[in-house]
Structures are given as C-alpha cells and as structure tokens.
Amino acid sequence: MMKITDTIKVGPYTLQSRIVMPPMATGFGRGLVDKTLAYYKDRAATGAIGMIITEHSYISEVGRAEAEQVSVARDSDIEALKKLAAAVQVNGTVGLVQINHGGSANEAALDAQAIAPSAVPNRRPDIVRRYKDKTPVLPHEMTQDDINTVKDQFVAAALRVKAAGFAGVEIHSAHSYLLSEFYSPLMNHRTDAYTGAAIEGRTQLQTEILEAVRKAVGGDFIVSIRLGAVDDMPGGAVIDDVGAAARRFEAAGADLISI
Numbered sequence: 001m002m003k004i005t006d007t008i009k010v011g012p013y014t015l016q017s018r019i020v021m022p023p024m025a026t027g028f029g030r031g032l033v034d035k036t037l038a039y040y041k042d043r044a045a046t047g048a049i050g051m052i053i054t055e056h057s058y059i060s061e062v063g064r065a066e067a068e069q070v071s072v073a074r075d076s077d078i079e080a081l082k083k084l085a086a087a088v089q090v091n092g093t094v095g096l097v098q099i100n101h102g103g104s105a106n107e108a109a110l111d112a113q114a115i116a117p118s119a120v121p122n123r124r125p126d127i128v129r130r131y132k133d134k135t136p137v138l139p140h141e142m143t144q145d146d147i148n149t150v151k152d153q154f155v156a157a158a159l160r161v162k163a164a165g166f167a168g169v170e171i172h173s174a175h176s177y178l179l180s181e182f183y184s185p186l187m188n189h190r191t192d193a194y195t196g197a198a199i200e201g202r203t204q205l206q207t208e209i210l211e212a213v214r215k216a217v218g219g220d221f222i223v224s225i226r227l228g229a230v231d232d233m234p235g236g237a238v239i240d241d242v243g244a245a246a247r248r249f250e251a252a253g254a255d256l257i258s259i
C-alpha cells in the first residue's frame with residue numbers, strides 16, 4: 001500500500017515523501033526578510049517534506065499584489081533568491097517558487113495601473129470589500145502587446161528562479177489573480193484567441209506561458225501550474241472545465257498541476 005512517506009517522481013526529480021507544502025504568503029516583512037528565510041529553513045530541516053513551493057512572488061511591479069511580497073521581477077533579485085533556495089532545499093527537500101501576476105487583484109486595483117483580460121471589477125471578496133462605498137477604478141483591458149509582455153515576464157521570472165538554484169517553478173493561475181481572471185468567464189469577456197466564451201480561450205494564455213517557460217528552462221526543471229478550478233458563483237468556472245484545462249496544461253509541458 002502506498003504511504004505518505006513513500007517517494008514520488010515529479011518531472012526529473014524524485015521527492016523523498018509525498019508531503020508537499022503549498023505556497024502560503026508569509027508577510028513577515030517587506031520582501032524576503034531573515035524571518036522568512038528562517039521560517040522555510042525550519043520546515044525543510046525536518047527532512048520530512050518532499051517539496052516546498054514558496055509563496056507567490058511578483059513578476060512585475062504592475063503585477064505586485066502586496067507590499068510584503070517577494071520579488072522575482074528583476075535580475076538583481078537572483079542573489080536574494082539564492083538565499084531562499086538554500087533555506088528551502090535542505091535535508092532532501094525539493095524547492096519551487098510560485099510566480100504570479102496579480103492582475104486586478106492587487107494593491108493597484110484602485111488605481112489606473114492594473115491590467116486584466118477585461119475592464120470589469122475583480123470579484124475576489126477582499127477586493128470587493130475595498131470597493132465598498134467607492135466607484136471601482138476598472139483595470140485596463142489588456143492589448144496583445146500587454147499579453148506578450150506578461151508572457152515574457154513569466155519566462156524571465158522562471159529563468160531567475162532557475163538561476164537561483166531552485167528545482168522548479170509554479171505558475172499561479174488561481175485566487176482571482178491575472179491568469180485566473182483569464183480562466184473565469186465572469187472576469188474574461190474577451191472575444192479574441194483568449195475568449196472567455198470557450199475553455200480553449202480561457203486557458204490559452206496559461207498554455208502559451210507554459211510552452212514558453214518550458215522552452216526556456218529546458219527539461220531538467222519542474223514546471224507546475226496551480227489552477228483555481230471553480231468560481232463557485234453563477235456563470236463562473238465549473239468543475240467540468242478542469243479536465244480540458246489539465247489536458248492542455250500537460251500537453252504544454254506541465255509536470256505538476258495543483259488544483
């Protein structure tokens with residue numbers, strides 16, 4: 001019988017157990033502070049965890065969700081990321097960094113900087129509360145140039161994570177951030193190749209990002225994607241969408257899909 005302490009293969013790596021620590025924003029300070037490093041090191045040092053996926057980190061200033069977030073937006077971040085890799089990857093634990101664009105669910109949500117698939121208010125409850133008694137400032141509907149820029153930013157961030165010595169990267173497409181806005185028919189009203197009217201359109205950008213990241217990082221690196229599968233709102237994404245999305249992500253090069 002399979003045990004949680006058994007090994008499991010993920011992409012080119014064999015994890016020492018089936019225990020995976022999912023990404024959780026720590027918010028211990030502005031960016032990567034010593035307390036953050038110590039927190040990850042404590043957990044990896046147990047030697048029990050197969051994989052740690054560190055908290056969502058921003059790929060560009062416009063895509064920054066919170067002041068406390070870790071940055072993967074600049075080449076100058078690589079030195080700090082090396083410290084994070086060294087903290088996480090002890091006693092056999094394999095480390096990934098979750099990379100994210102906040103879309104319209106970010107600190108800029110109330111200013112004119114935010115970008116999104118469509119110019120509609122974000123539905124995430126904490127953002128909705130922020131709008132309360134205010135007229136929401138709508139995000140800019142992304143042009144094809146904006147989409148190309150975001151793709152390049154995901155690739156550049158993945159390469160920084162690799163340069164820092166991590167075993168892999170996770171692309172964040174959940175929790176009403178940019179890529180899950182594309183996935184949600186409630187937030188994606190586009191009619192182009194990224195159309196909100198079809199599962200192919202709703203997963204097109206994630207698929208293109210996975211293909212581009214895979215091409216850039218090569219085969220010896222774990223590429224994961226986290227998918228917020230259902231909106232749990234009338235007219236939103238439903239569980240039946242997940243199979244088609246997962247098949248596309250696997251074909252595009254994902255080693256791991258976190259639903």
Ligand SMILES: Cc1cc2nc3c(=O)[nH]c(=O)nc-3n(C[C@H](O)[C@H](O)[C@H](O)COP(=O)(O)O)c2cc1C
Nearest residue numbers: 022023024025026054055056057098172174175226
């Ligand atoms: C404080 C906190 C921060 C989180 N930050 C992230 C994050 O950065 N990225 C992410 O994908 N999920 C994040 N999550 C979601 C967790 O990874 C996990 O899916 C969620 O807590 C549900 O698992 P649980 O029922 O075991 O708590 C966060 C959760 C918490 C409680």
